[in-house]
Structures are given as structure tokens and as C-alpha cells.
Amino acid sequence: MQYDIKGHKVEFPHKAYGVQLAFISKVLKTLDCKENALLEAPTGTGKTLSLLCSALAWQQKQKDVIEAEVPQKLHLSKSEAGTVSTDMHDAATMEEDAGSVLNHQEEKPQRRRKPPKIFYATRTHSQIAQVVRELKRTTYRPKMAILASREHYCVHKTVSKKPNRDEECDKLLREDGGCRFYTNVGKLFGLQKGMAMRVHDIEDLTKAGKEHKACPYFAARHFADDAEMVFCPYNYLLDPVVRSAMNITVDNAILIFDEAHNIEDTARDAASAELDTSLLLEAMAELRQAGLAEEQVGALLEIYKEMREAEEGSKNENGKKGPNQSHEQAKEAAVSDAAATSQQAGVASQKVGGLALGVISRLLTVLKLMYEAGAAHAVDYRLMVSKSSAASSSFSNRRGRRAAEDEEDGGHRSGDTVQMCLWCLNPALAFNSMAESAHAIILTSGTLAPMATFASELGAPFENMLEAPHVVNMQKQVRACAIAAGPDGFQLQATYKFNDNTAFQDSIGLTILEAAKVVPDGMLVFFPSYSLLDRLCKQWQGNGMWSQINGLKKIICEPRGTGDLFDKAMSDYYSAIRKGKGGIFMAICRGKVSEGLDFTDANARAVLVIGIPFPNVKDTKVGLKKQFNDQGQQTRGLLSGDQWYSQQAFRALNQAIGRCIRHKNDYGAILLIDERYRQPRYQKNLSRWVKGALEATPTL
Numbered sequence: 001m002q003y004d005i006k007g008h009k010v011e012f013p014h015k016a017y018g019v020q021l022a023f024i025s026k027v028l029k030t031l032d033c034k035e036n037a038l039l040e041a042p043t044g045t046g047k048t049l050s051l052l053c054s055a056l057a058w059q060q061k062q063k064d065v066i067e068a069e070v071p072q073k074l075h076l077s078k079s080e081a082g083t084v085s086t087d088m089h090d091a092a093t094m095e096e097d098a099g100s101v102l103n104h105q106e107e108k109p110q111r112r113r114k115p116p117k118i119f120y121a122t123r124t125h126s127q128i129a130q131v132v133r134e135l136k137r138t139t140y141r142p143k144m145a146i147l148a149s150r151e152h153y154c155v156h157k158t159v160s161k162k163p164n165r166d167e168e169c170d171k172l173l174r175e176d177g178g179c180r181f182y183t184n185v186g187k188l189f190g191l192q193k194g195m196a197m198r199v200h201d202i203e204d205l206t207k208a209g210k211e212h213k214a215c216p217y218f219a220a221r222h223f224a225d226d227a228e229m230v231f232c233p234y235n236y237l238l239d240p241v242v243r244s245a246m247n248i249t250v251d252n253a254i255l256i257f258d259e260a261h262n263i264e265d266t267a268r269d270a271a272s273a274e275l276d277t278s279l280l281l282e283a284m285a286e287l288r289q290a291g292l293a294e295e296q297v298g299a300l301l302e303i304y305k306e307m308r309e310a311e312e313g314s315k316n317e318n319g320k321k322g323p324n325q326s327h328e329q330a331k332e333a334a335v336s337d338a339a340a341t342s343q344q345a346g347v348a349s350q351k352v353g354g355l356a357l358g359v360i361s362r363l364l365t366v367l368k369l370m371y372e373a374g375a376a377h378a379v380d381y382r383l384m385v386s387k388s389s390a391a392s393s394s395f396s397n398r399r400g401r402r403a404a405e406d407e408e409d410g411g412h413r414s415g416d417t418v419q420m421c422l423w424c425l426n427p428a429l430a431f432n433s434m435a436e437s438a439h440a441i442i443l444t445s446g447t448l449a450p451m452a453t454f455a456s457e458l459g460a461p462f463e464n465m466l467e468a469p470h471v472v473n474m475q476k477q478v479r480a481c482a483i484a485a486g487p488d489g490f491q492l493q494a495t496y497k498f499n500d501n502t503a504f505q506d507s508i509g510l511t512i513l514e515a516a517k518v519v520p521d522g523m524l525v526f527f528p529s530y531s532l533l534d535r536l537c538k539q540w541q542g543n544g545m546w547s548q549i550n551g552l553k554k555i556i557c558e559p560r561g562t563g564d565l566f567d568k569a570m571s572d573y574y575s576a577i578r579k580g581k582g583g584i585f586m587a588i589c590r591g592k593v594s595e596g597l598d599f600t601d602a603n604a605r606a607v608l609v610i611g612i613p614f615p616n617v618k619d620t621k622v623g624l625k626k627q628f629n630d631q632g633q634q635t636r637g638l639l640s641g642d643q644w645y646s647q648q649a650f651r652a653l654n655q656a657i658g659r660c661i662r663h664k665n666d667y668g669a670i671l672l673i674d675e676r677y678r679q680p681r682y683q684k685n686l687s688r689w690v691k692g693a694l695e696a697t698p699t700l
Helices: 018-032 047-068 078-082 091-106 125-137 165-174 185-192 202-212 216-226 240-245 260-270 277-289 294-312 323-343 354-371 403-409 428-435 452-458 502-518 530-543 545-552 564-578 620-632 641-657
Strands: 002-005 008-011 036-040 118-122 144-146 229-233 254-257 273-276 381-388 417-424 440-445 464-467 478-483 522-527 554-557 583-588 606-610 668-673 694-697
Touching (some): 002 018, 008 047, 018 047, 018 440, 018 464, 047 118, 047 125, 047 254, 118 125, 125 202, 125 229, 144 216, 185 202, 185 216, 202 216, 240 260, 240 428, 260 417, 260 440, 260 641, 273 277, 273 354, 277 354, 277 417, 354 417, 381 620, 428 452, 452 641, 502 522, 502 530, 502 545, 502 606, 522 530, 522 564, 530 545, 530 583, 545 554, 554 564, 564 583, 620 641
Parallel strands (some): 036 440, 118 254, 254 440, 478 668, 522 583, 522 606
Antiparallel strands (some): 002 008, 381 417
């Protein structure tokens, strides 16, 4: 169907809901006025389809305008250029006319203006696949590209099996024979122009790469240059290191961030650096092999020495080195040596490995953000040296891209690790490095609420906001309850005070048991942390309650991390539901289950949330962020540390709740199990569609 909205002809694959028309209208206004928008629409309302159709309709109108434009400069037509008057007064006139024609013919043709490119960014590649499926439902067929890592694209039989595909690919390309898939990459270029693969996903391009013996990774990067719409994980845009490595330019572009509820955290991480000692040693070894002497990588050496002293607990004659001293030494060494390093770039660029380049790129990018405005942003950083028995390296691969680039890929380093952390506490640094030159930015998600933090945290205005209602009948299809006590009457409050209380633990178990008796098929039960989940499971396994619950529905617990263990857990859960017994998936707020997986229909007939998922108050980074916001409350207009802390909790909560209702015919129950949910000051932070339907009940 075609809709005429704000002067734009929007093609839609079916009759649009009222909430979809409102969503489309907001997108078109945002793009027409070159503004920014925060758009929340619950899952199942057709948010993705509305985004795609409205943005592409707007882009199509811009293309039509460009096609209809009359050139402002006069150009000689072929007839004018080929005709010379025989009625010439003299040779001088003839020479002047001929010179004019020749000069005009030598002019380069004027480059046609292009409409703004659309970047559609989301958290993971699996979510991108879902968006592409929605695009295939529409009539729009833009020239498109999907940017992804070699982890997803490499089809070389040997390299694709290696753990560090980036490094292996670099090595192969530097060898005399090179990579035959890279040599044949041109065979894939024509696919973007033809309609057969105009709209494609990663699997489509990978399949074509195997058939043509050509590299889909470099083909995708080539497609992106001329694409009208580019899909990518959103740290490809937010992280200046990744953006530079992928040659992404966002000037005058439309930037759409789907599933953007975590964008503040991602932006802070993008402007931060975390390096462990082993990583620095490997990078320095690569630099030496490339012919760079130690004095030319003084920044790395100084940082490593500081970390080594911290690790060994050594003290200099002035006493133990503090964060401020290390901070200044790191800054001065890196900035002063950057020029010396760059002088060698012409000689060493072909020799230096990806790891060393990644480390240098990350450090210099962070230092540039800190000091490019005359040290004005140094106050936005905190330097920490941490020791962990199971630290995760910031670099998921040898290119120095952060682990967040591709959450499915893992990238953890085990063992005793000492890290130097330059933590950015102001997400506006990374966000504004991208946003300042964009045409418009749209942040959207099923759960953006509470919205109050976005403008202050990201340092950008959001002129257009929408909190859309759900498309389902909330009276008939959803039961939302705030439960204050267990079936035994024990008052439930999942705080540190009660978490170790066996009466509390047993009452939570009884509540889940009673729910399992009446809820059909699948149940999702979310906990604030793994530590609470572990305590409860241990108690229930000891007193027999685990067996009672498992007798009704098969219990699956979300494993830490991702990979094969997680895939097996999901497979076991879906299998239990298909076989008719039903399942209970016990998961963690902010975990993978709560963030991006689709639990349609029988896979989630109820969502239970135990407690309120506040971030760990003992986490050093959380404490520093709260202090930072308290200090900037008056001068920067930030929320107070406590307000920021609370909003982080409810954004995670709303995201978990959103797993329940996935389309207009879906139905289910939402049970918020904690007496605090009965209080208005907590209810006000719930998503609009839940808040209006919530009823307080004493027990289940």
C-alpha cells in the first residue's frame, strides 16, 4: 500500500497500524528538518519495517529531486561544440571561438550530487539478518552493503579455520602468491548492480563468494562505497578506531541506531582503552620486528613499565606511583612519540602487524579525544590499573577492534591479567565525533525508556520523541502484575539484605513453582545478577525445590559468556517446548537472552523478573560514573549519580520485559516480583505500555 505522509510517498507491504503511521511521520519530520529523534516502539509493532520504509521513501524523494534538477552552469551541446560559423569577421574572432570551444571541451563533467547515505546500525549481525529479512518484504531495492568482520565473511579454507583470521589474512595478502579469493574479488562487484542480489544478507554474499572463488569481505567493503544503505554493528559508527579502519565516512549521512538502549555504554567504551601487559609485550615485539627502535615506541614502553611496577607493588623513592602521575606520563609519552612513529610509517607500514597497529591506533585515538581541545576533556577520563584472574582483553582480534564489535565472536583471555584502563565517563566524546557531521540521527528501540538521560549523556539535542503504545489489546492479551510477597506470605525484596536469607530464597522458589503450574509452554525468569542466580539454584537443589520445578518444566540456566554452551542451552530450551513439557529459562538482565533474542508465542508465555537489576554498586567503573555525574550535575546538566544509576536499572528491566509480546496476536504474562514495584517512584520508569496495564497483587 502507498501512503502520502508529509509530502512523501511511502510504500508499505500491508495496511499500516496507527502506531506505524505515527512512527513513519516522526522519521520523515526528523529527516526533513535535519534533526535527531528518540523513538520507542514495543517489539511487535512493526518498528523495523516502519524505519526502513520511511527512511527509504525519504531517500527516494531526494533522488527524484536530484534527477529533476536543471544544471546551473551552461554547457555547450554537441551541436554547439561541433559548429563553427563561416561568417567570421577576422582570424582573431575565429581563434577566440575555437579556443572557447576547446576550453569548454577540456572541462571535467560536474559530479552529480548524491542523496544522504543511510547507515542502519544494530548490536549484532544476527539482528542485521532480521532487518534484511524485513527489507526483503518491502518494494524498496536500494544498493546496499553489510559491513562485518572476517569472522563472518572469510571463505578461505585455511584462514577461515584460524582463531585470528584478521592476522592470518594480512599475512596471506603480504605473501608473493597472495590470496586467490582476494584476487578474484572483482567477480562479485557486478552483484550489487543486478537485482538478483540487490538485497542480500551475509549468508547470501558468502555463498556467492564460495561459488565465484572470490572474497565476500572485501566485496562488502567495496559495495559500501557506492551503497545507498549500509548495515553494520553500531560500534562500527561509534568507535573512531573501527570507523577509521573500515574507511567509513558519515558526512551528511542518516544514522539509524536500532536496539539503541545500550548506546551510552557503547559510546563510553568506544572512547576508552583497556590494555593488558601481555598485549603490550606482543605489540612491542611486532614493532621491533618492523624496525622501530624502542625510543620510537616510548609511549608503549612507559605504559608497560608503569603497569609492571603496579603489578609487582614496587615503589620509587617518592613512594607509590598514583593515578595522576601515571596519567601524565602516559599522555606526554604518547603525544611526543606520535610524530616520531609517523615518520617511520612509510618504511614500516608494510611490516608492522595488525596487533601493534591496533594498540597504537587505540591509544592515540583516545589521547586525541582527551587533548585535542586543549586538555578540556582530560577530566572526562579516569586512569586505573587493575588486576584480574579472568580479565577480558579489549581487543577481540589482531586488528585492535573492541570485543563489542561482534559479540558473537568472544575474545576472552584467561589467566591472571594486569590491565591499564583509560576509562571515558562521558559518552558524548565518541558520539559527537560521529554526530557533528551527520544529516540526522535516529535512536530507536523497543525499550528506550527512561529517556531522560540521552540528551545530557550524549551531548546532543533530540528534538523528536515518541513513546508508542503496543498494538496488542492490553486488557485481553497481557497480564502485568507487581507481586509483593511469595505464596508463603514472605515479603519479597531482592536486595543485599535479603539475598542470603533462606526464607527469601525459598519464597522466590515457591513463586516460580506456582507460576509453572499455571503458565503453559515456556517461561523466562530474569535475575539481576549471576551471583543471585547461583545462590538460589544452590538453595533449591539442596532443599528439593529444584526437582519440583524441573518436574513441571525443564530448567535451563543461561551460561556465562557466549559460544557453544549458549547455543546448546537455547537448543535444549526450544526442544523442551516443542516436546510439550515446557521449559523455564533462568537468565540474567543485560545478558544475551534479555537483549536480542526472539521468544515468540509459546517460547515465552510469561516473563518473571526477580528484583530490580541495578548495576553492581561495588563495580569500580559504576562508582566512578556516579561520582562523575554528581560532579557534572550543575555544570553540565547531567542527571545525578543516583538518577543515572536508577535509569540504568530500569532500562535493563524494560528490555527483559520486552521478550514477552512479539507480535499483535501474541499473549503472555509479565510478573514483576519485588515489593518495590508497587511504589509509584519505581513504576514511573517502566515502559509506557507496561505502566498503564500494571496491577499490584499481594501474592501470585
